[in-house]
Amino acid sequence: MNPSDHDIAGRPRARRLGNRFSRRFVPALLAAVVAVGLAVPAGALEIDSDRVVVPVVAHLQGHNGTQWRSDVWIQGISSNDLNVTLSYYPEAGGVLTETVQLEKYHGVFFHDIVLETFGLESSKGMLIVTADAPNVEVRARIYNTGNTCGEFGQAVPGLPLDRLSSQGFLSGLTTAAGTRLSIGIANPTDLSCSVNIYVRDAITNHRFSTHTIDLAPHQLVQLDRVADLWDLPQLDAISIEIRSDGDTKLIYAYGSVVRNDTGDATFVFGTSPTHGPQ
Numbered sequence: 001m002n003p004s005d006h007d008i009a010g011r012p013r014a015r016r017l018g019n020r021f022s023r024r025f026v027p028a029l030l031a032a033v034v035a036v037g038l039a040v041p042a043g044a045l046e047i048d049s050d051r052v053v054v055p056v057v058a059h060l061q062g063h064n065g066t067q068w069r070s071d072v073w074i075q076g077i078s079s080n081d082l083n084v085t086l087s088y089y090p091e092a093g094g095v096l097t098e099t100v101q102l103e104k105y106h107g108v109f110f111h112d113i114v115l116e117t118f119g120l121e122s123s124k125g126m127l128i129v130t131a132d133a134p135n136v137e138v139r140a141r142i143y144n145t146g147n148t149c150g151e152f153g154q155a156v157p158g159l160p161l162d163r164l165s166s167q168g169f170l171s172g173l174t175t176a177a178g179t180r181l182s183i184g185i186a187n188p189t190d191l192s193c194s195v196n197i198y199v200r201d202a203i204t205n206h207r208f209s210t211h212t213i214d215l216a217p218h219q220l221v222q223l224d225r226v227a228d229l230w231d232l233p234q235l236d237a238i239s240i241e242i243r244s245d246g247d248t249k250l251i252y253a254y255g256s257v258v259r260n261d262t263g264d265a266t267f268v269f270g271t272s273p274t275h276g277p278q
Contacts, residue, residue, distance in 0.1 A: 049160030050134040055186035055252040055269075056156065056220060057088070057140055058124030059114035063180065063224070066263045067146035072110040072127065076102035078135035084108075088118050089218045090125035102136075113140075126186045126220040126252075129158065144263035154267035159252060161188055166244040168253025168270025171202060173238050175227040178260050184222040185242055186252040187215040193249035195242050199230060202237035215251075242270060 057070035076082045082102040089095050096118045100108055110117050114124070129138045143153030168185070175181055185195055197211040209230050213221055223229060232238070242253040253270030 049162060050131045050136065051161040052129045052136060052138040052158040053161055053164065053186065053188045053252050054127040054129070054138055054140045054156060054158045055254050056124055056142070056184055056222065057114055057127050058142060059112060059120065060122045060124055062144070062146075062258075062263075064260055064263065065146045066144045066258070068124075069112045069143055069145055070114055071141045071143075072113045073107060073139045074100075074102070074110075074129060075107040075137045076105060076131075076135060077137060078133050079104050080133060082136060083132045084136060085130045086110075086113075086117070087128045087130065088114070088125055089128070089220065090120065090123050091220055091222075092123065092125075095218070096120075124220070124222065126188065126218065127158075128161075128188055128218075142265070142267070144265065147263050149262070152262055152264040154256065154265040156254075156267055157269060159269070161250065164188070164250040164252055165272040166247050166249055166251065167272045168242040168251055169273055170240040170242070170253060170255040170268050170270050172266075172268055173202075173240060173255050174257055175232050175235050175238055177234050180225050180258050180260060181227055181238075182222055182224045182256045182258070183226055183240060183242075184220060184254050184256075185213065185215060186220045186254075187217060187244075187249075188252060189248075189250055190217045191246075191249050192216055193244045193246065193251070195244045195251065198241045198243075199226075199232065200239050200241075201235060202239040203235075208232055208238075 058068045060068055062068050074084060081104055084100050084102055086098045087095055098117055102108060114120050129136060138158030140156040141153050142156055143151045145151055173181055187193055194212060194214050199208045200206060215221060244251050255268040256265055258265045
């Protein structure tokens with residue numbers, strides 16, 4: 001018998017298994033929880049690919065004196081050099097290309113890309129960036145230079161083609177007074193498609209209207225001032241769901257809410273919950 005296992009009256013001491021358990025097990029458990037917790041966001045933010053879609057870039061004049069321009073950043077995250085091709089598909093049709101080489105872990109910046117790289121004025125369209133390895137990320141900024149107070153812009157994320165789906169759900173939109181709402185649907189594939197558009201009150205889920213649009217391969221369709229176009233009421237929150245007519249007919253749907261007084265804009269890209277009322 002070990003005297004240290006008993007108290008002064010000879011009674012067995014309570015063993016501090018809980019404390020020993022805590023000292024040994026809890027740190028390991030916390031480390032595992034942190035590791036799992038960090039793994040999920042890391043996967044969710046993995047947007048690199050060998051083919052990335054930016055649904056819209058532009059150089060043109062907009063409503064209320066706005067002047068829209070687009071900058072594009074391309075970042076290579078590969079340990080090898082990359083050959084990267086930029087394919088611009090204007091709304092007017094056709095395709096323009098530009099090829100660049102990126103050294104490993106290098107990036108490239110294109111200022112006012114529609115004008116300075118592709119030589120077009122008064123044009124907007126879709127941009128597809130293709131690399132010879134799946135390690136490139138793309139981001140665009142579309143901004144208004146027509147305000148004397150300075151530039152007001154919106155960030156447009158490039159999304160991998162293989163992460164897109166046949167559905168685009170747009171939430172966080174508004175038709176409130178003093179704003180204007182545009183939506184766009186980009187078809188980055190070689191397939192023609194037909195899309196259905198469902199417009200609802202986001203609070204009550206009341207459906208205001210349904211519309212159908214046909215898209216050719218690599219076509220962008222942007223609808224401006226949809227509140228006037230579809231006779232929508234002024235609401236703080238509306239949602240728009242866009243579905244193509246086939247699982248392999250991928251789309252990149254987006255919305256843009258612009259303030260009429262400043263030209264400040266908010267970009268919303270379509271998610272794909274794959275369910276919900278139609």
